Amino acid sequence: MSNNSSPLIQVSQLSKSFGSKQALNKVNFDINKGQPVALVGPNGAGKTTLFSLLCGYIQPSSGRISILGHHAGSAATFGKLAALPQDAQLDPRFSIAHQLKFYGKLQGFNNKKSQFEAERTLDLVGLKEVLNEKPNALSHGMRKRVTIAQALIGNPEIIMLDEATAGLDPLHAREIRQLVANLSNETTFILSSHDLSELERLCHQVLFLENGVLREHQNVSNESLANNQQTYLTIRMANDEIEFEQSLLAIEQISSVVKTQDREYLITINAPTNAMTNSSTSALPLDIQILQLCHDKKWIYRQIVNGKTLENQLFS
Amino acid sequence: MNNPSQIQQSLFRMWALAKFELIRLFFTKRGSLALLAFVTAWFLILYYPVNSAVSIVASDGFKEMAKDTFGMLGLSALLNWQVSEFTLYWLIALYSFPVFALGASSDQTCADRTRGTLRFISLRATRNEILFGRFLGQVLIIALLILITLIATAGMAWWRDSNLLSPALLKVGQLFIELNIVVLPFIALTSFFNSFLRSAKLTSVITLLFFGLGTIIISLLSDKIPNAQYLYYIFPGVQLSDIVGQNLFSITHYIIPIVQTFCYLILASIFMKRSAL
Numbered sequence: 001m002s003n004n005s006s007p008l009i010q011v012s013q014l015s016k017s018f019g020s021k022q023a024l025n026k027v028n029f030d031i032n033k034g035q036p037v038a039l040v041g042p043n044g045a046g047k048t049t050l051f052s053l054l055c056g057y058i059q060p061s062s063g064r065i066s067i068l069g070h071h072a073g074s075a076a077t078f079g080k081l082a083a084l085p086q087d088a089q090l091d092p093r094f095s096i097a098h099q100l101k102f103y104g105k106l107q108g109f110n111n112k113k114s115q116f117e118a119e120r121t122l123d124l125v126g127l128k129e130v131l132n133e134k135p136n137a138l139s140h141g142m143r144k145r146v147t148i149a150q151a152l153i154g155n156p157e158i159i160m161l162d163e164a165t166a167g168l169d170p171l172h173a174r175e176i177r178q179l180v181a182n183l184s185n186e187t188t189f190i191l192s193s194h195d196l197s198e199l200e201r202l203c204h205q206v207l208f209l210e211n212g213v214l215r216e217h218q219n220v221s222n223e224s225l226a227n228n229q230q231t232y233l234t235i236r237m238a239n240d241e242i243e244f245e246q247s248l249l250a251i252e253q254i255s256s257v258v259k260t261q262d263r264e265y266l267i268t269i270n271a272p273t274n275a276m277t278n279s280s281t282s283a284l285p286l287d288i289q290i291l292q293l294c295h296d297k298k299w300i301y302r303q304i305v306n307g308k309t310l311e312n313q314l315f316s
Numbered sequence: 317m318n319n320p321s322q323i324q325q326s327l328f329r330m331w332a333l334a335k336f337e338l339i340r341l342f343f344t345k346r347g348s349l350a351l352l353a354f355v356t357a358w359f360l361i362l363y364y365p366v367n368s369a370v371s372i373v374a375s376d377g378f379k380e381m382a383k384d385t386f387g388m389l390g391l392s393a394l395l396n397w398q399v400s401e402f403t404l405y406w407l408i409a410l411y412s413f414p415v416f417a418l419g420a421s422s423d424q425t426c427a428d429r430t431r432g433t434l435r436f437i438s439l440r441a442t443r444n445e446i447l448f449g450r451f452l453g454q455v456l457i458i459a460l461l462i463l464i465t466l467i468a469t470a471g472m473a474w475w476r477d478s479n480l481l482s483p484a485l486l487k488v489g490q491l492f493i494e495l496n497i498v499v500l501p502f503i504a505l506t507s508f509f510n511s512f513l514r515s516a517k518l519t520s521v522i523t524l525l526f527f528g529l530g531t532i533i534i535s536l537l538s539d540k541i542p543n544a545q546y547l548y549y550i551f552p553g554v555q556l557s558d559i560v561g562q563n564l565f566s567i568t569h570y571i572i573p574i575v576q577t578f579c580y581l582i583l584a585s586i587f588m589k590r591s592a593l
Contacts, residue, residue: 052593078439085432085435094339102332108320
């Protein structure tokens with residue numbers, strides 16, 4: 001995807017206060033068309049406030065928001081920006097088909113196209129069979145998926161999903177992640193979630209909010225660290241191995257091994273340009289050397305991650 | 317032009333929102349029950365008070381007494397109406413439809429705002445479109461209900477005397493316009509309260525306080541400041557006592573509710589734009 005065009009979303013010096021509480025403090029960022037963007041942060045960090053500002057649900061105290069060149073909430077963004085706001089529900093008195101068709105008509109579709117969009121989007125979230133049901137007849141997870149379907153009507157350019165997979169069973173959460181991945185070539189998703197592994201899988205750009213301040217604005221990969229002196233590997237082991245850290249430190253390019261949590265280690269590697277490919281002292285690339293070590297020692301590893309995990313990037 | 321203009325798109329969205337309100341009344345269980353209750357109440361009103369009053373007014377023995385009573389109340393012009401059924405209908409409808417309109421339109425955006433549904437809609441329609449679309453929907457609902465009761469009353473008159481059909485239909489047209497103008501500011505008032513309140517019950521309570529406490533406060537103020545009596549013009553229905561007798565035609569009787577409607581909708585628009593969804 002091209003990043004050369006003007007950003008889809010531009011936020012500058014954005015602040016929002018609720019009485020004496022400052023929910024957002026001079027936040028700046030751009031979001032370009034492309035891969036999904038993660039919005040993370042602890043409870044009360046300002047994620048939902050930022051979502052609400054971007055959708056035009058609330059007005060900023062100061063600062064500027066530009067969505068596709070228009071201000072947030074502008075009629076020019078209708079049909080181009082969609083959202084799943086946290087805890088928003090459909091009207092329980094009307095069938096799902098009726099409501100999705102109504103949203104389609106508000107987006108300017110005729111009756112036939114609205115019906116098609118209602119069926120298509122429900123099919124995308126695996127719920128075509130509930131077309132004529134009322135929301136109250138569905139489980140919490142199904143209702144959530146229906147509200148995701150409403151965000152997909154008309155293939156908008158930007159979709160913001162606030163805690164989209166919260167409350168979904170693992171199978172359907174996976175289906176939603178797959179859906180986001182499949183659609184991310186044509187739509188730019190902005191995802192808020194507490195599930196960092198989920199965001200790590202889907203997103204290349206991370207907005208990390210803490211106490212209303214944007215602390216990080218980075219890409220989640222070793223690529224962004226390519227010009228630095230160090231790169232990282234993260235390895236998760238099946239068991240605690242007493243000699244694990246010492247054995248790794250015996251490898252020449254490894255400068256440190258830190259146990260980040262139970263059976264998870266962050267390995268710091270010097271000389272990033274060639275460490276992952278080959279070594280001056282060994283014919284094998286470094287990650288293969290580590291796997292060989294595990295094999296020789298009969299240590300079972302669960303996962304090896306190229307770089308820091310998102311969790312470690314944000315919290316370690 | 318292949319693409320509709322922004323104004324056309326805006327009108328289309330408002331109409332879609334208004335139609336949704338009509339569907340809410342006629343095609344949902346709660347709406348159908350409310351409609352059934354309305355029809356039952358008006359059946360009782362038409363069958364007993366209106367029907368009975370017509371036979372009383374028509375009898376020679378009671379005619380003079382009715383004239384005296386209506387004359388004392390400034391309503392004698394109503395007795396000259398050719399279709400007697402509309403005399404009592406007018407007296408009941410003039411005061412009951414505004415109250416009914418307040419109740420029926422008390423939830424224009426409250427429940428949707430609390431549930432979060434308004435967040436889905438506001439990504440597809442502007443806040444003004446939502447406000448005016450919902451207002452239009454409520455106006456259409458009340459207008460339809462007024463029309464149903466008017467047609468039923470005309471039908472009763474026609475049933476009594478087939479020669480009354482033509483004057484009855486003329487009266488239907490006149491009263492339809494008058495009653496609709498009367499209810500407009502009441503619906504606009506609830507639109508205004510809905511622009512910042514989050515429940516229909518709270519809207520009803522605030523409406524009650526607005527009329528109750530508002531009247532008391534203005535009454536007390538009027539004792540101290542003579543010009544304070546003009547504050548009564550903030551109340552929808554302030555002109556009702558002047559039009560109930562249908563004695564004199566005055567354009568102000570129509571201008572007052574229309575100006576009130578306009579003002580409350582402007583206020584609602586300002587509040588709606590500032591409110592959090």
